[in-house]
Amino acid sequence: MKDVLSLTEIFENISPEHDTPVGLIHPYWARKPLNIVKHLITQFSKDGDIVADPFVGSGTTVFASLSVGRKVIASDLNPLAIFITNSIVELIENPEEKIKAAYKFLDDLSAQLLPLFHYRDDFFVERERFFVNGEFEDGKFTLNPTEVVLKKKVGNTLKGRKVEEPSDDWKNKREISNSSSNPIDFKSLNLRQNSRIAIPAGANLSHYYEYKNQVAINLFLQLISSGKYGSANETTLKLLLSASLPLLRLSDKKASSQWPYWRPKKYLTSRNPIPILFNKIQTIESAVDWLKANVTMKDKQTLSKLVQLYNAPIQSLIPNYVKPGQADLVLTDPPYSDQAPYLEYSALWIELIGLRLPTCAFQYEIVKTNAPSRVNDTNDYIQRLRKGLKACADLLRHEGVLIWFYQDHIIKHWVALSDEAIANDLTILDVIPIAKQRRSIKTVTSPGKTLDGDLILIFKKEKTKTCPPNNINQVRTIILDELSRLPKDTPYFNKYSAVIKTGLKFNYFGLLSKSYKDIRRILTSIENW
Structure with a gap:
């Protein structure tokens, strides 16, 4: 060591x-x-x-x-x-086959799904913005489309950018699907109320995904269950969906929040899943390259012997x-x-x-x-x-x-x-x-x-x-002695960690807890010791 x-x-x-x-x-x-x-x-x-x-x-x-x-x-x-x-560990073995199957899957998904996002001529809706009418609690809100971002399909992606108010035809567009055959009933998936992570009372998953992306997710799952892409590749396909879900939900303009349930109160954005999914499979390809370069199987060891x-x-x-x-x-x-x-x-x-x-x-x-x-x-x-x-x-x-x-x-x-x-x-x-x-x-x-x-x-x-020390004065002496050993320009967090280290070494937290509730209060009160 x-x-x-x-x-x-x-x-x-x-x-x-x-x-x-x-x-x-x-x-x-x-x-x-x-x-x-x-x-x-x-x-x-x-x-x-x-x-x-x-x-x-x-x-x-x-x-x-x-x-x-x-x-x-x-x-x-x-x-x-x-x-x-x-799922990522499984990419170590036969990654080329998994990536090839994923691209074939996305081509088939795109062919079936993109018509739902067709706007007019050669334009497709890349993202849609809504004004929120009502309150999120108990799902008592509706979405009023206010803006569409239009792009043209070029290969596997959408390119260009044109922004305009949505047409009446687009506002009224709602593809009818056979809900009885859908793998997921979004309204039935209830969430636990928790104000800290922005889940209001009466929330369910249908409140977090706009209708078209609910259709997209169900179509994705139906294609996986068809068996067409090989059972050995199903885990990679579900990883692709799982990794994309945060970007498919209703979110802020940039979808930058890591908090999955947080939503702006008045304006929400929903995104076309096809560009997101193709971008994510490229991310998975980069991970495969990293795994190839960094993980080697020695002496014909199998993954089951290396990872439990x-x-x-x-x-x-x-x-x-x-x-x-x-x-x-x-x-x-x-x-x-x-x-x-x-x-x-x-x-x-x-x-x-x-x-x-x-x-x-x-x-x-x-x-x-x-x-x-x-x-x-x-x-x-x-x-x-x-x-x-x-x-x-x-x-x-x-x-x-x-x-x-x-x-x-x-x-x-x-x-x-x-x-x-x-x-x-x-x-x-x-x-x-x-x-x-x-x-x-x-x-x-x-x-x-x-x-x-x-x-x-x-x-x-x-x-x-x-x-351990016998009283709070001995604790203070230990802390002051430890901090005195540090250079004068020592950053605050290093001083903080020094208090934790000596506390674990001398087991003095019990005595400290009688006078202080918070580690930060110790550092701010030292000058009065």
């Missing part, structure tokens, strides 16, 4: 890479930076070791591990996460799927208390690609949520957080390393993590601050504002003796 103390300096000079070819396939939330994950894997494991990620998300740890010759055990409570990761994927909550991963002590390195990114509830977010995708979310899944999600139906989940957050850390420790062999991407301002949550780490023989090696995407550490926040960065917590599974 190399010198852990050099990592902070190394990462200060690295711009985190989230927008990698495999990362760009699907807009899954909170992607870990591939370059940093890869560096951590090479630092704390060796060729042939087993790396585990029980909160795998869109699979960054899986692909970073495969690129440096590690085996992977990965799981996630969310079936969408496992679907995405597994489980759709399971971390609390039941051991012993139902994995034996304890199998991993040399656990590297993962558990949900933070202030992050959005992924299971509620995923309702926009899951049913549309044929996945099912068990009702019991919500009782395992580590989350705080505003959903009225999930009060118990929020109340159980600390208990579930502790169980998550314990399960990670159980996955590790003795002297293995656990790496958590984690950030939380609330001190009582750090009390729980610190106590659980000690109970499971996890010794803190370092806490490393990294900037969020497109930022450097020196631009990360100021006191009193939301921290736009992550902390990397690095533990080693070995029993050590901890001597």
Whole structure:
């Protein structure tokens, strides 16, 4: 194992890479930076070791591990996460056939679907804008077309641009489809009310997709089920649809929000799916090129021997799927208390690609949520957080390393993590601050504002003796001593991480919690100590 103390300096000079070819396939939330994950894997494991990620998300740890010759055990409570990761892993084998089938599929889909978007002469509607009459709650709104963006079909795409008010013929155009044969009844897919993620009372998926795109999605699924494109290629086709769904929903003018349920209150935009789907298959092709260049199959190993994927909550991963002590390195990114509830977010995708979310899944999600139906989940957050850390420790062999991407301002949550780490023989090696995407550490926040960065917590599974301080004055002395060692121009977030590191080292969060609720308050009050 190399010198852990050099990592902070190394990462200060690295711009985190989230927008990698495999990362760009699907807009899954909170992607870990591939370059940093890869560096951590090479630092704390060796060729042939087993790396585990029980909160795998869109699979960054899986692909970073495969690129440096590690085996992977990965799981996630969310079936969408496992679907995405597994679909991209499958692209490693016979990718040319999958891409060829996808293009044939899109040609056939385009031939059937484009007439629905025909406007006049050689023009097709590329996007349509609406004024919202009414309120989103209980679906008490209608869409009044105000503008169409017209383009001409050139090959597989639409080119040119002409903007005008929609004609009466276009406003009245509504293709009649046999709803009884549609795979998806959008009105029947109800969503949990949650003000934090912009889901009003009485919401269902028909409120998020304009009629023509509901038709398009159903036609897409009907073509897949025809069997015409080969059963071996169905997963890739569903990945293509899943990756495109956020751009097919009613959204703002640029479709730039990563929040799938957020909509402007007065003006909404719907897009023609054909250009979106063709652009997305090109993104998948780029990911295939990356996989070819970075993932090699050694000694005729099969993917099943290199990658184990489980759709399971971390609390039941051991012993139902994995034996304890199998991993040399656990590297993962558990949900933070202030992050959005992924299971509620995923309702926009899951049913549309044929996945099912068990009702019991919500009782395992580590989350705080505003959903009225999930009060118990929020109340159980600390208990579930502790169980998550314990399960990670159980996955590790003795002297293995656990790496958590984690950030939380609330001190009582750090009390729980610190106590659980000690109970499971996890010794803190370092806490490393990294900037969020497109930022450097020196631009990360100021006191009193939301921290736009992550902390990397690095533990080693070995029993050590901890001597916690006896009173708050001793805690303050420890913090002041640690901060005095830092250069005067040390960025705020580095000071923040120093407080976390010493707190985990000396287990002083319990004492701190009696005087402070928030880590940021400590740093702003130091001058009065």
